[in-house]
Amino acid sequence: MPQSSSSFDDPFADLFDKLPDPRRRDPQRESPGEGAAAGPTEPEVPVSRRAAREAAARRASAPVDDRATGDPATPEAAPAPAPSSRPADERPHLRTPEGAPASRRRDDDARPAAPRESLEDLFTGNGTTEDHGTTPPPPTRRRRRVGGWIAFGVVLVLFGGLAGAGLYVWSTYEEQIRDVMGWQEPADYEPGMATGEALVTISSGDTGGPISQSLFDAGVTKTPDAFYDMLVDTGQNPTFYPGVYQLQQMMTSEAALEALQNPENKLENSALLPEGLTVEQSLPLLAEGTGIPLEDFEAAVADPSQYGVSADSLEGWLFPAMYTFDPDTTAADVVQTMVDRAIVSLDAAGVPEEDREEILTIASIIQREAREEDDFYKVSRVIQNRLAPDNEETFGRLEMDSTAQYGIGEDDGTVSSSEEALTDDNPWNTYVHPGLPIGPIANPGDVAIDAAMNPADGPWLYFVTVNLDTGETVFTNTYADHLVAVEQWRDWCSENPDSGC
Template sequence: MKFRTLLLCCGLIVAAVLGGYGWRYLRFADTPLPGIAADASVVVERGDNLGKVLNKLRAQRIEIGAGVYWQVLARQTGAAGKLQVGEYALATDTTPRSLLSAMRDGKVIRRSFTIVEGWTMRDLRAALRKVTVLKQALPELDDAALMQALGHAGQHPEGRFLPETYAWTRGDSDLDILKRAYAGMEKTLDAEWRTRAEDLPFDRPEQALTLASIIEKETGNASERVQIAGVFVRRLKTGMRLQTDPTVIYGMGSSYAGNIRRVDLTTDTPYNTYTRDGLPPTPIAMPGKAALHAATHPAPGNALYFVAIGDGSGRHVFSASLSEHNAAVRDYVARYRVQRQAEKQ
């Protein structure tokens, strides 16, 4: 009888001990990890096991608890040996269970990078350089080496990357984003070219891309893109020079200081459409989808000129004759002078 009582007591003690461990384990698994800082994350690199990941958490002064609990939980959640490479968010409510589940399922942090309509290649390079989490290849590559790295040796990079927002994860490089943006531009340009209007004054999609880049830089009001495209298309058809300031600015390069002087309009460069006929040799910026559509589907009409209204709306006055255009220019200059005078007072 005494022996049975002893066994019963031992059993109760063991059950109590196991129950205590079980309770502590469950509390560990589903309790937020203490010490997580704002905007924290942990990176699982190729070859990392659970022990290395836990060391990375400790290095951030996160209280992780007993390592054996993590091993048991990893087996229970199916994460043991299946941690996927990537960067994982550490929110203040992150628990061991939620973190292991995320690393098992590859729920990595997805970031985004936006190429803005009208950016030049110089703008794009500068913006990518600021994203320090991206692996940086561009600083070591000039334009020719860049296009070779992308598999398009001999092409000029200007205008070749579609303005869009691109998702990326840690481990990606600036070249990864550019590869996708290049493919996006190729696909969009091809689609617009296949449905292009009849009787365009050019016969290659690359020329449409160049015209779209000019439209992008000339347009302050999105609704006018097709009208501006119509003006440029009619000028090309009639042999008139495009005479558009953004091409002059592009040709000036780093010497452009914010304003165009009369001497700049008469100084010949490959991009000066005041001194040269036809389209410039390459695009001058990254055109968006709307500008690509306008270049291949210009609005009909008879306007050959346009000038800004000057009221801050980005809209233009379109004219069919030079006399009408000159009158619109005089109106613009008068409004500009009044505005400058008001600013001085």
């Protein structure tokens, strides 16, 4: 059936019929000047999209020679649009004449810019979208390099953040992670690692548990329970004899047991007194180490004046150290040796003779309260700040738990004081009485005596040990900050109920 030329064949025909023709509004085209030469008749502008498509089809089917004649009067001779990125055979409106190059290099510097095509050429097929704008240039080498560095920086930051988060999680939850993943660290040292020297005291009645802790404290075993667990796992129940034994550090539990069972490692007539013990706790160790009856030592300490001590008790005067005595040494000779050693330490710290008892009292509190050597000097400062006249109205009392516990003989190995200890009216209780207690509460060592004479500089008024395993202690200036630290200690105690809280 022949196609109808009715405009109703195209739903947009009416719209194109009503649009004005821009060429007809061009006065140069409608009314050429008098001097203008009459040119050939311009091609009719399509009035609809159907007409535009038909015109494009006619041009495409026309002979190549007719469109390439170069006749400026014909539409086919119009300048070819700019090359497209598509191959010529895929662009029906760009047919390459025979003998012509398949593509032409655009050289904007060598030829004048061609006039931009109008939107009408898009409908007629005489132009492409590439003729109506310039494609963005490819990124330069410098821009690519900058972009690469930016991407590398982003990746570096991401990996750094992940590494930092992983380190925090590991340091905080290492024990839990090891438990879940089964990555438990060995509880004992490897054979062949033993080195140096370590002295371990076994008291009368000590069993595997206390000895296991003593070995760990002396640096012999790797963990506090390694020795005891070895005894349980192997089903051994050996007999341990009191005395001081010379072992090595970093030994296996089996090697430590063998050394404790060897009489050659026991030091005869020797006694090792740790820091912080009372006279009552020290005398049994002296008796066991020297073989002198305990009753002889109790009689020897009854009169402090025979040793040049002007006090009612030798508390604080039995200097903690390792002692070795001749076989015929008496209990009084042992006590005199220990008092003389305390005077050597006091003189080395520059303590005036008339201040010895007071400095020993302060040093004994420091010895019982502080955990790490650096904290000895801070605790000393807290004592001085609390006793300062400016703070007398604020505090009025030293309030040290160690003094309250000593006053009623409460020494169960925990840091917490009972209500009875805090309220008992004895002369050592600094919760009840102002100032220092009436005398020392333990035997301080060299560091504690030096700290009593040389407190650190600082405004601290409070302190609390928030981790009894590591000895981490928080020093604060205000009561509000102190309460925050106390909560931290309580949280740690709730997670470690068997750690001496």
